[in-house]
Amino acid sequence: MTSIGVLQIAIFLGLILVCAKPLGGYMARVFEGQRTFMHPVLRWLEVLTYKLIGVKEEVEQRWTQYTAALLSFSIFGFLLTYLLQRAQGFLPLNPQNFNAGNVSPDLAFNTATSFVTNTNWQAYSGEATMSYFVQMAALAVQNFASAAAGMAIAVALIRGFARQEKKTIGNFWVDVTRATVYVLLPISIIGGLLYVSQGAVQNFKPYTEVTTVEGAKQVIAQGPVASQEVIKQLGTNGGGFFNANSAHPFENPTPLSNLLAMFLIFVIPGALTYTFGKMVGDTRQGWAIFAAFSVMFLIGVFVCYHFEQAGNPIIGNLGVQTAATSGQSGGNMEGKETRFGIANSALFATVTTDASCGAVNSMHDSYTPIGGLVPMFNIMTGEVIFGGVGAGLYGILLYCILAVFIAGLMVGRTPEYLGKKIEQKEVKMAMLAVIATAFSILVFSALSSVMTFPEKGYWNPQGAATANMNNSGPHGLSEILYAYVSGTGNNGSAFAGITVNTPWYDLTIGLAMWIGRFLFLIPLLAAAGSLAMKKKIPSTAGTFPTHGPLFVGLLVGTVIIVGALTFFPALSLGPIVEHYVMQTGKLF
Amino acid sequence: MWEQILPGLRIKIVMTVLLGVIYPLAMTGISQVIFPKQANGSLIKAGDKVIGSELIGQTFSKPEYFHGRPSSAGGGYDATASSGSNLGPTSAKLIHGTTKMDDKKNEVVDFDGISVRIVHYCLDNDIAYESSVPLDQFKDAKGDLDDVKLIKAFNDDKKPLVFTPKASIPADAITASASGLDPHISPDSARAQIARVAKARGSQADQVNQLVAQFTEGPDLGLLGEARVNVLKLNLALDQQFPVKK
Numbered sequence: 001m002t003s004i005g006v007l008q009i010a011i012f013l014g015l016i017l018v019c020a021k022p023l024g025g026y027m028a029r030v031f032e033g034q035r036t037f038m039h040p041v042l043r044w045l046e047v048l049t050y051k052l053i054g055v056k057e058e059v060e061q062r063w064t065q066y067t068a069a070l071l072s073f074s075i076f077g078f079l080l081t082y083l084l085q086r087a088q089g090f091l092p093l094n095p096q097n098f099n100a101g102n103v104s105p106d107l108a109f110n111t112a113t114s115f116v117t118n119t120n121w122q123a124y125s126g127e128a129t130m131s132y133f134v135q136m137a138a139l140a141v142q143n144f145a146s147a148a149a150g151m152a153i154a155v156a157l158i159r160g161f162a163r164q165e166k167k168t169i170g171n172f173w174v175d176v177t178r179a180t181v182y183v184l185l186p187i188s189i190i191g192g193l194l195y196v197s198q199g200a201v202q203n204f205k206p207y208t209e210v211t212t213v214e215g216a217k218q219v220i221a222q223g224p225v226a227s228q229e230v231i232k233q234l235g236t237n238g239g240g241f242f243n244a245n246s247a248h249p250f251e252n253p254t255p256l257s258n259l260l261a262m263f264l265i266f267v268i269p270g271a272l273t274y275t276f277g278k279m280v281g282d283t284r285q286g287w288a289i290f291a292a293f294s295v296m297f298l299i300g301v302f303v304c305y306h307f308e309q310a311g312n313p314i315i316g317n318l319g320v321q322t323a324a325t326s327g328q329s330g331g332n333m334e335g336k337e338t339r340f341g342i343a344n345s346a347l348f349a350t351v352t353t354d355a356s357c358g359a360v361n362s363m364h365d366s367y368t369p370i371g372g373l374v375p376m377f378n379i380m381t382g383e384v385i386f387g388g389v390g391a392g393l394y395g396i397l398l399y400c401i402l403a404v405f406i407a408g409l410m411v412g413r414t415p416e417y418l419g420k421k422i423e424q425k426e427v428k429m430a431m432l433a434v435i436a437t438a439f440s441i442l443v444f445s446a447l448s449s450v451m452t453f454p455e456k457g458y459w460n461p462q463g464a465a466t467a468n469m470n471n472s473g474p475h476g477l478s479e480i481l482y483a484y485v486s487g488t489g490n491n492g493s494a495f496a497g498i499t500v501n502t503p504w505y506d507l508t509i510g511l512a513m514w515i516g517r518f519l520f521l522i523p524l525l526a527a528a529g530s531l532a533m534k535k536k537i538p539s540t541a542g543t544f545p546t547h548g549p550l551f552v553g554l555l556v557g558t559v560i561i562v563g564a565l566t567f568f569p570a571l572s573l574g575p576i577v578e579h580y581v582m583q584t585g586k587l588f
Numbered sequence: 589m590w591e592q593i594l595p596g597l598r599i600k601i602v603m604t605v606l607l608g609v610i611y612p613l614a615m616t617g618i619s620q621v622i623f624p625k626q627a628n629g630s631l632i633k634a635g636d637k638v639i640g641s642e643l644i645g646q647t648f649s650k651p652e653y654f655h656g657r658p659s660s661a662g663g664g665y666d667a668t669a670s671s672g673s674n675l676g677p678t679s680a681k682l683i684h685g686t687t688k689m690d691d692k693k694n695e696v697v698d699f700d701g702i703s704v705r706i707v708h709y710c711l712d713n714d715i716a717y718e719s720s721v722p723l724d725q726f727k728d729a730k731g732d733l734d735d736v737k738l739i740k741a742f743n744d745d746k747k748p749l750v751f752t753p754k755a756s757i758p759a760d761a762i763t764a765s766a767s768g769l770d771p772h773i774s775p776d777s778a779r780a781q782i783a784r785v786a787k788a789r790g791s792q793a794d795q796v797n798q799l800v801a802q803f804t805e806g807p808d809l810g811l812l813g814e815a816r817v818n819v820l821k822l823n824l825a826l827d828q829q830f831p832v833k834k
Binding site: 004007008011049052053054055061065068069072073075076077080125127128136137138140141144145173176177180185188189192193196197198199200201202203204205207208209210211212213214216218219220221222224226227228242243244247248249250253254255256258259311312314315318319320321322325326327328329330331332333334335336337338339340341344345360361362363365366367368369372470471473474475478495496497578581582586587588 | 592593594595596597598599600602603604607608609611612615616618619620622623626627628629630631637638639640641642643644646647648649650653657661665666667668669670671672673674675676677678679680682683684702703706751752753756757758759760762763764765766767768769770771772773774775776777779807808809811812813814815816820823824827
């Protein structure tokens with residue numbers, strides 16, 4: 001590790017810390033319906049939206065109605081995204097003449113699911129599959145929509161803790177509209193223009209034909225990239241315009257745009273901790289969560305950075321420089337860009353998987369075993385290290401419930417969190433969410449590891465499903481495991497060597513995304529509903545404080561232990577065994 | 589029931605119009621006015637012909653040009669097929685390469701592998717090396733190195749070829765980038781190529797060295813990212829200042 005690399009990591013986290021209070025306070029006002037400095041500019045758009053969709057701003061919903069609204073929002077999002085992809089041949093802004101032949105029904109299902117669940121897993125290569133119109137009107141719109149839905153649910157859960165003896169938890173349509181109009185859209189406009197200033201493209205031109213200096217033909221893909229790139233990061237979506245995602249120079253042209261990207265990914269999740277503290281009336285509670293986030297983030301980033309900088313001893317033994325010098329970055333440069341080097345690649349990989357983003361500026365498949373274990377483990381925790389917009393906060397609140405429950409068991413008291421008794425129903429709902437996601441990851445990975453397909457089958461080419469892997473040995477298992485981890489965790493990054501655009505993988509990874517999103521969300525909304533109805537009990541000398549270092553430690557421990565115990569066996573067969581095998585120089 | 593469901597359809601339509609059509613159109617309009625060069629791909633023109641983009645790497649293989657990094661995008665620097673190799677650290681294919689049979693049943697290179705790239709990097713740039721078997725054994729009838737023979741020798745289970753350079757090779761020079769379109773190389777990788785480029789152009793090494801120094805960009809704001817050299821821009825400047833004598 002170099003000192004300038006460490007300094008860049010510190011500056012990045014510092015920026016997120018500095019923005020947490022102003023943005024978090026602003027969002028608290030937005031979601032509570034109070035006036036902000038943006039109201040004179042944007043209030044008309046909010047009111048117009050309510051009029052167009054036929055919703056009354058002041059009417060609130062019970063948790064069941066809130067859930068029904070979320071499902072309706074997701075299903076129509078899914079249907080339209082599916083249809084637009086299949087109909088792209090008949091739609092405008094399609095200079096490369098892509099049509100339904102480029103997007104098979106199973107791929108369209110997988111992609112629509114992916115962009116509805118905030119996963120943005122991509123079984124396709126953007127520049128060779130999707131028209132400009134589909135990218136902007138189907139995919140980019142879902143980038144806004146799924147992010148707004150995530151924020152809405154986080155706010156509904158906060159209301160569950162903040163309110164007492166109330167049957168309602170807010171109005172889904174109002175929360176989604178406010179998230180979009182006051183938070184996502186204004187930041188996207190500014191951020192998008194910053195992207196263009198750095199060199200991200202924003203046009204509708206056909207691909208540019210070039211005669212290179214040595215006289216070869218080169219065709220350069222174009223498109224309305226910057227406007228989608230910014231919401232891809234801000235909404236922790238991660239679905240790239242191009243196949244190479246944020247490694248592509250038109251998506252992420254400079255180290256400065258790279259810092260912007262990582263900032264956009266973490267800024268809302270970081271600020272929502274303050275929003276939480278503000279709305280429950282005790283900002284220390286929010287800062288405690290921010291501290292837990294930061295501890296887990298720093299552990300991950302330094303482990304990843306260390307192993308990527310140490311590099312691959314097999315390549316080092318061939319006579320390749322692995323130490324960083326002033327003239328080159330050393331380390332494991334396979335699948336990394338020169339302008340980002342090791343530090344900014346490892347930092348980006350950690351950030352994108354701490355959050356449910358999944359954009360990549362380097363290829364995780366080519367990481368060293370432990371360097372690649374970090375992103376995988378980050379997603380396995382349920383992405384509760386800052387996490388996705390909204391998703392990170394509601395995920396960590398679930399772990400808060402578990403943490404106070406475990407603490408309560410140890411001392412034999414009924415657990416409380418923020419003055420609410422945590423009882424059977426809340427703990428059951430939290431456990432349901434944890435078990436559903438673990439089940440999805442492990443069962444689908446196991447199935448794909450043993451499945452074989454007969455000749456002339458529809459689902460996958462003949463033979464074992466493991467034949468779709470790009471690497472053999474333990475690294476191959478990591479590829480399959482990462483695919484279902486990423487799908488279930490709604491992350492979207494990949495060990496991208498594996499061929500996943502077959503009906504078998506499209507369908508099972510698609511199902512993993514539905515399970516990971518909705519079997520996580522619905523139990524949480526149910527818990528929010530039951531919490532909102534409870535009375536707050538005053539804290540006494542016997543109340544376990546949930547804002548001090550002891551609670552932060554307990555929370556971090558709970559996250560790591562739940563993740564480690566659930567997935568350790570699978571991880572030891574993949575990345576951990578590969579790490580030791582790599583030291584011996586064995587190849588597969 | 590319908591009062592929870594219908595807004596879902598309506599809001600989807602509203603969002604598609606506002607965020608899927610108006611927003612990107614407005615962003616394109618503004619970008620085309622204030623950042624026309626960047627918004628259109630930072631293209632470089634010679635006269636009215638487009639010869640590339642500052643941000644997208646190109647294949648360079650002639651000795652008089654600086655070479656970019658190995659690329660896994662299509663057949664190499666294919667800007668409609670951005671991609672990394674996605675090969676893991678214990679992949680034999682990544683380290684030693686693979687061969688395949690082409691349509692005419694000739695054995696050809698499938699993937700060149702890091703070992704083979706190191707051999708070429710040493711030979712191209714006159715870097716001293718030790719080899720367990722003299723490289724002459726892998727030459728074809730014309731006297732050029734045959735990569736198929738090299739790959740087979742590296743993959744030989746019993747007595748694999750061992751090739752050791754006497755100076756360390758910059759990590760970026762023999763590894764493929766994430767996008768396959770990386771426009772940059774490290775300053776070390778550029779410096780290692782100076783002698784070859786100067787010789788091929790019949791110019792002085794220190795003149796080329798000065799040009800490399802001039803085209804070495806430091807980290808952004810003196811802090812962010814890595815020092816780097818834009819290969820296309822450097823090569824264009826070379827052609828201008830030290831044209832190849834024909």
